[in-house]
Amino acid sequence: DTEVTQTPKHLVMGMTNKKSLKCEQHMGHRAMYWYKQKAKKPPELMFVYSYEKLSINESVPSRFSPECPNSSLLNLHLHALQPEDSALYLCASSLNSVGDGTQYFGPGTRLTVL
Amino acid sequence: AQKITQTQPGMFVQEKEAVTLDCTYDTSDQSYGLFWYKQPSSGEMIFLIYQGSYDEQNATEGRYSLNFQKARKSANLVISASQLGDSAMYFCAMREGRRRDDKIIFGKGTRLHILP
Numbered sequence: 001d002t003e004v005t006q007t008p009k010h011l012v013m014g015m016t017n018k019k020s021l022k023c024e025q026h027m028g029h030r031a032m033y034w035y036k037q038k039a040k041k042p043p044e045l046m047f048v049y050s051y052e053k054l055s056i057n058e059s060v061p062s063r064f065s066p067e068c069p070n071s072s073l074l075n076l077h078l079h080a081l082q083p084e085d086s087a088l089y090l091c092a093s094s095l096n097s098v099g100d101g102t103q104y105f106g107p108g109t110r111l112t113v114l
Numbered sequence: 115a116q117k118i119t120q121t122q123p124g125m126f127v128q129e130k131e132a133v134t135l136d137c138t139y140d141t142s143d144q145s146y147g148l149f150w151y152k153q154p155s156s157g158e159m160i161f162l163i164y165q166g167s168y169d170e171q172n173a174t175e176g177r178y179s180l181n182f183q184k185a186r187k188s189a190n191l192v193i194s195a196s197q198l199g200d201s202a203m204y205f206c207a208m209r210e211g212r213r214r215d216d217k218i219i220f221g222k223g224t225r226l227h228i229l230p
Binding site: 033042056058088090100102104106107 | 149151156157158160161166213
């Protein structure tokens with residue numbers, strides 16, 4: 001089973017709202033990732049968690065706040081977003097210390113900021 | 115300089131024909147991994163195939179094979195007997211170094227259209 005789930009599928013929010021994206025995997029993977037993807041572009045890495053610790057932050061603005069409560073769950077807290085933050089947000093996970101590093105992606109959350 | 119180059123922004127192929135999607139990469143690491151992902155219009159990134167830099171044989175997964183030419187730094191994806199459901203965006207990607215949780219770098223993608 002290589003399933004990564006993400007909720008919600010779609011999200012519309014105003015610039016003053018606070019919302020959260022959720023990602024879950026039950027494959028025993030110990031690395032989890034957040035990506036942002038604009039239309040017709042490749043995904044851009046935002047954050048990497050390895051063994052529940054933040055290991056990579058790609059200079060993401062502080063209005064995006066990641067959280068990894070346990071090895072199966074990854075959240076992305078959103079606050080005071082801008083319209084240019086509208087995008088597809090993809091979560092991924094990988095086995096980490098063993099294996100080939102293949103990342104398995106969830107279906108994504110399509111975010112619209114008004 | 116781009117680490118992953120996909121030179122075909124778009125391709126049109128007749129159903130049942132074989133397709134080759136080009137990918138070249140640039141790295142000075144000895145240990146690296148190469149990946150191909152498919153992204154239909156629904157948005158999900160679907161893992162297709164992996165090739166490790168030390169793998170001597172070309173990777174195959176069903177109708178997908180990876181034509182790995184290390185000296186040329188080329189990792190082309192071959193889809194045999196294309197189907198209408200193969201219409202999607204295809205991304206080549208690379209992980210450098212030995213860390214399995216490190217980032218992977220994506221190419222700009224190739225949009226594949228399969229014609230009935």
